[in-house]
Each structure stands twice: as C-alpha cells, then as structure tokens.
Amino acid sequence: MSSKDRILSRIRRAASGPDPEVPRDYLRVHAVRTPAERVDLLAAHLTDYRATVHRTDGDGLPELLARLLSRHESVLVPPGLPPYWLSAAGPARIHDRADSTPAALDRVGSVVTGCALAVAETGTIVLDGGPDQGRRRITLIPDHHVCVVRVPGQVVDSVPQALERLDPTRPLTWISGPSATSDIELDRVEGVHGPRVLDVVLLDAQ
C-alpha cells in the first residue's frame, strides 16, 4: 500500500460525526465609507506600519517619483510601467531579464511598481505580477520600494473584498509596511530582509 493510500484510508476510518455548515454572517466590510474616507484610512494604516505615504495627481507624479529616487543611482523597472511615470527621474533604469542573477539585482538601489489593489482596513498593498509590477524578486531585493496605488479605483475596504478581486493562480504578494521583525523581546524593528523603506504613492486617478 502506498503512503498516499495509507493516509487516505486512515482518514476515512477516523473522520466521523457532524458536518457543520460554515456560518458566513461575519462582515464583508467593517464600516460604510465614501471613496475618500477609504483612501484616508488606507493612508493612516500604511503610516501606522511605517510606510511613507505621498499623494499626487497624474501631473505631479513624474516629479514626485524623481524626488523619491534622487538618492539612488539605479532603479528597477517592470516591463509595463507607464513610461511617463519616470519621465523626470534621473537614475539609470534597469530591466529584470531572464538571465539577471539575484546578485546583480542586489546592486540596484530601488524599484518602482504599480499594484493589483490595496486594502484600507489592514493597510495592505497586493502585487500580482501584472505588467506594471514585474516578477516578485524585483520588489524584494532592492532596499527601497516605491509603489503607486491608483486611488480610489484600486482601493477596497476589506480583506474579503480583496480576495474577491484577486486571481489565485497568479503569484500574489501582500505587503503591509516595510519588512519587520519582533523576534527580539517582541520589540518591533522595521527592516530585515525585504525593502527597508517603503514609499506608497496614492495617485489620484479620478
């Protein structure tokens, strides 16, 4: 008998008793909010977890990004990033090629991406590997991540609403503030292995 068959037959002998109906009476959202309130809550919760939040509109975006990137010599750029976003930025643009090694990407200081959506109640941005986000590793290795969220369209209230809009077959990364640890005396320290600086740009796309 294979291990698979053995485990399955043990389960069939062991599982018994009632089969509960899952109660789904928990809340889909925890408050009714206007789009503006939703964006404000996202900003407040991102700030709580030490992300730096900026607000701008389409006209101001290139200059804001240029300012945020000014300390870096190079920046990673996902394949489908709208070109005008970086039209005023100085750093050399590096593309993530199939043969780029992690060590090579480690020499790049920053990365600019869009996102799939953002969750206001938890202060979370979600990446799904879309063209303006690129592969997961480019938002992981550089020490600085600038993430642009189009508001209010990309902002949902809650975790249940976020899952409804996401495609589970895509590689998903949920980011709530910069990398952190509480492993030393349960004292929270920002910045371990992921990007230590997270700038979130709320781009007014109305």
Add this chain to the structure above:
Amino acid sequence: MTGTDLGMPAFPPFPEAAREAVHDEVLRANLRHATHTIRDKRARAVAELDDWDRLRAAGKAIKDHTLRHLDRYLLQLEAAVTAAGGTVHWAVDADEANRIVTGLVLATGEREVVKVKSMATQETGLNEALEAAGIAAYETDLAELIVQLGHDRPSHILVPAIHRNRGEIRDLFRSEMGRWGRPAPEDLGDDPRELAEAARLHLREKFLRAKVAVSGANFMVAETGTMVVLESEGNGRMCLTLPETLISVVGIEKVVPTFRDLEVFLQTLPRSSTAERMNPYTTMWTGTGTGTGTGEGDGPTAFHLVLLDNGRTDTLADEVGRQALRCIRCSACLNVCPVYERAGGHAYGSVYPGPIGAVLSPQLRGTANPIDATLPYASTLCGACYEVCPVAIDIPEILVHLRERVVQGGPVTREGVRVRIRPAHGHTAERAAMRAARLLLDRPGALRAGERLLSRARRLRPQRLPGPGRAWTDTRALPDVPAESFRDWWARERKAPQK
C-alpha cells in the same frame, strides 16, 4: 539530536523541567516582559473587529468541515498542485518526510538549503536528517537563526527565541556567526535594530546564492492548489521566490477548501499572532505557475509539496481531541497562559509548547513516554487559552479528556490501528484513592464515622501525606480539616429553633 528523539524521553517530565525553569530568573523576566507586551496588543487588535466572534465561529466551522472530508480535499489539492506544475508527495511519518526531502535535495546536486521557519520540519527533525546526509540547512527566520546559532531549542511557536534577551543574542551573534558565514561586526551592540542588521547581512549572501529552499505553509487551498505563507521579515519571500527548487513540508490539516476561506483566516491569524492588522508579508503561489501561465517564469521552476501525517490521522480518530487539528499556529494561547509564562517553552519537551502543545504533542506522539503523559497536567485549566483561540479549540476540554486517558487508559488510535492503552504508571495510588472514595460515599454511616474521627484527630494532620500519597502533596497543600463536618453542622442547624 536526531529526528526520532525530538521531544522523546530524552526530556524530563514536565514537572521536573518546569521546576528548574521557574527558578531561572532571567528566563522568567524575559518571558514576562514578552508575553505581557503581546497580550495587551492582541486584545487591542481583536477589539477593532466587531465581528470577531463570528469570524471565530466561521474559522472553526471551516476547519471542522475540512477535517470531516479531509480525504476529498487532499485529493483535490493534489490534482490542483499537479495541474499547476508541482509534484505532491505523501509522508506517513517524520522519517518518511525526511527521506523524501533529503532525496529531493540530493537530486538537485546542491549541498545547502535555506529554510523558512516551519513547525512541520521541526516536528520531523528535518535539519538533523539533512545534516546526516551532508546537507547544510540554514534557518533564515531571525529567531530560528538565534536558536540554530546557539544550538538551542525553540521555546515559542512564533518567536522561538523568546527565552533570549538582547544581550544574550548579541553575545551569540559575536561568537557564532563567523563560523557559518559572514561574521557579526566586532563592535555589535545590543540594540534590536543593530542585531537585525547583523542578521540581514549574514543571511543575504545565503539568499542570493541559494538554489534550494525548504518551507512549510500556513494554508493550502484545495480548489486552486494555492499555498500561503504569512511572515514578517522577508526571509520567507527570499526563500519562496529566489531559489530554483522549492520544497514545502505541510501537515495534512493545513488544507482549506476554497480561496474565499482565506478571508476568515487572513483576518484572524495576524491579529492573534503578532497583534497586527496584517503581517508585513504574505506570499501566495500556485505550483510553478505553468498551469495557466500566469505565474510562469516568476519564482522556482520546481515545486514539491510533501503532505505530512505523522500522528494527525490518529488525532483525527479521537472525537474530543481532533479539534486540536484546527490549530493555525498563532500562539495566542501561549502568550496568555499563566503556566507558560512561568515555565517557558522548553519545559514542554516538544516543538509545540504551551497549552496547544500540551494537547497536541501527547496526541501526535501518544502518551506512552513520561513527558507526554505529564503534558495534560501542565495547566491550571483556567481557560484563558480557549478564550483567545481564533478557531475556538476547547483546550481545557481536551486536557481533561487526555488526563482521563492517562489515568484510566482506554481505546486510542496509534499509527492507524485502534488499540487499548493501559493506565499510566504513577496513577495507581490515585485510582486506589478514588475507589476508596466511592466505597465511602456509597455508605453514609461509614462516611459519618470517618468524618468524626478525622475532626477529632485534626491536630494530628500532617503537612504531607505519607507513602504513595507523597507525590500528590509535593505540589499541593493538604486541606485543613474542619472541627465539624458539613453534614453534622447541617443536622444541628436544622434542629435548632428558627429565629
């Protein structure tokens, strides 16, 4: 330490281990500070959600429903993972899981792996098995790194190095890091920020060159084959994204039916665990992404999922004890437990310490050895653990159930076979006392005579019981004998004229 003796009789029974631990003042101070901090923060994070009780009930029901149809959901999961380019392996026990993983690593030609914190691989003793095969396994979670550098054992589910303070960690980094890779700076201080920076630099070279990673998972979604890992530091993302080969060892109870079910646990787990609205990073991946092409070329090109039984199906066979399989490893029960706070995690002699460990370890491993037979007693039954549990595991109920099994013996399932275990040694006197009590309580005349005799001789009451009763009074004060029994008092009062 090898896989098979992990948590086995090499460890002293809980009362002995706990007695030592409670006299360690540094340990007690470290634990008190840490557990109290997180306790208050958790309460605030939970209070933010008005529907907490409903989320808790839903989480419980999702897990119970899944366990009821575990065979079906595991098969569905296997099909989905395979369709997405992954390979699924099944391991009956720890040895088989270790053999599978070791074989997979050797087949890649690599001799080192990076690891994401995983309870399942600690349970199987995978690191030791890999070492025996000439493979170096590097733990990358900061607390796991501290434990590994110190040749220490984890003492908390979420923060395995909770028993170490910053000064101890600095000393450890200074003396040990250089032996495994990039050394810590000479002038390393004890500020957590500096310590985290030292770990970042030490591990970075390992992440960038790693070809193979080993992980666990918090959830596996049956309908889509999606694996979910919640973490804080980014070491998880490094291991799950950069290497070419990813091997995940996951307990069979970690499956949930649908992607939507995550909406419950992604709200309850972070708040229960680190007291955050959301943990910094959560990674979700489906096979190698080749099934639909949506994730192709992003992340590992080979993905292996090892489904681990190792006592879980035996636990499932116990109608009371099976609720422990709902556990999502948040560790809230450890942080509120008065016994854990004082005894620390090592006293539990298992990778699963605290209240959940006291019910999980004896079920996964059986109550045959002394440590597992004493674990159901490592509790005051105060119920704080049940109160905070995000999947409503009634830990006190299981503790009492397991105590009954230890004392009385009875039917259990071991390795899939229904057997009868005999009462544990050391409880003979207790059973004799219970028999005597039954005899006495059935005969009111004898009881009255006995009570009067005791009252008259109350000045002679010893501090401790002699003979077989001695063990009982080791940890308890013998109650005072009243001058008059309740029954006599009642009879006298009732006869007295009403005022």
